[in-house]
Amino acid sequence: MSNRYALVPERVLIARTEGQITFRDVTVFAAIAMHADRNGTAFPGTKAIHELTGIHGDNVRKSIASLKAAELVEHIGGGFVGQNAIYRVATKASQNEPPIDPKGGSKNRQRRVQKKEKAGQNDPTQQQTTTKEQHMTSDFLAKYSNHPDKTLNNAERFGRSVEFQIWFELYPRDDKPNDAASAFPKAVKALAERFGNRDEALKYLLDRTLTFAPLGREKGRYCPYPANWLKSGGYDAVLEDGSNHSESPCKLPAEIEEVLL
Structure with missing residues (x-):
């Protein structure tokens, strides 16, 4: 899982830590990331985000504004106020995050690891399929979010998966x-x-x-x-x-x- 796909990347968590965004904003970000992950280039609009998270449309738009201000989400089409507006994860926020080394590690060590990983990109025997690598975490989260409590609706299940994603990322x-x-x-x-x-x-x-x-x-x-x-x-x-x-x-x-x- 050295370059695993992160539904909630580290820079989003840091923005939350620094007070730039709220936990609700993190949930909206995760909805955008998950929707794009499942549907390729079919980026979600306000209505789709509401259906996935259960967050009211007005609050979705407030979260979008906060995420845009933090340069984590981009508005890519449609009316910004209406349900036809569509969004995507900002380029710098969608890049795969390297795992956090729990033991720290020197910069020289980090450079050696990066050099080794870069060298492996040109070696067919060292490559893994992007699809499998990127969906590893999403699949695991989907399994976790299948909560035994049958009273949970889809939005509540999604909320549980976002909660766990934050825990898992840290x-x-x-x-x-x-x-x-x-x-x-x-x-x-x-x-x-x-x-x-x-x-x-x-x-x-x-x-x-x-x-x-x-x-x-x-x-x-x-x-x-x-x-x-x-x-x-x-x-x-x-x-x-x-x-x-x-x-x-x-x-x-x-x-x-x-x-x-």
């Missing part, structure tokens, strides 16, 4: 996708018991993770809610003081703790 790369999948509902459940409802729990979880992950990555402390925290029963301690009681210590900077708590 999850340590040393862990397998299935580990991330099993940790996610456990984390939401643990927080739901604390906050009393799932929505508040999810908001806290994603906002906290989004805020911390870029800072932790830059300082070589990239470890947002790994599964071993949950398995070791240290989740409450993580919530209270940001410390990781596993083998690799990880603590939130004090100034970030003040924002999140």
Whole structure:
């Protein structure tokens, strides 16, 4: 999955972390990315985004405006206000994202990896089909979003897949996708018991993770809610003081703790 397709690329998550866009905007971005991924050049309009996400048309347009301001989405045709307007992911936001190295890594190491990958592009024996590589994450998300709760409508199922995509994008790369999948509902459940409802729990979880992950990555402390925290029963301690009681210590900077708590 070295160049896997990201439904919610890192630069979108960073824009959310920096406060340029809201979580609703992220959902709208994901809808545009998913629609284009499934339909090739058939980019979605306001009505299609509403049907996929359940977000009201006026709010879709507000999110589009925010995404355009952040240079994450482009308006490519039709009336901007009406349902005939169509959008696509901005060029710089649609490029495949390299995986985040959970252990940091020097610039020289990154250059060696990039050089090796570039060399492999000209070697037929090293190439993989673009379709398989780009759809790997989307297929996994589709499987995850097939929630056993039959009361969920399509928009709610899509919302669950976007929630998980954010978690998955920020999850340590040393862990397998299935580990991330099993940790996610456990984390939401643990927080739901604390906050009393799932929505508040999810908001806290994603906002906290989004805020911390870029800072932790830059300082070589990239470890947002790994599964071993949950398995070791240290989740409450993580919530209270940001410390990781596993083998690799990880603590939130004090100034970030003040924002999140």
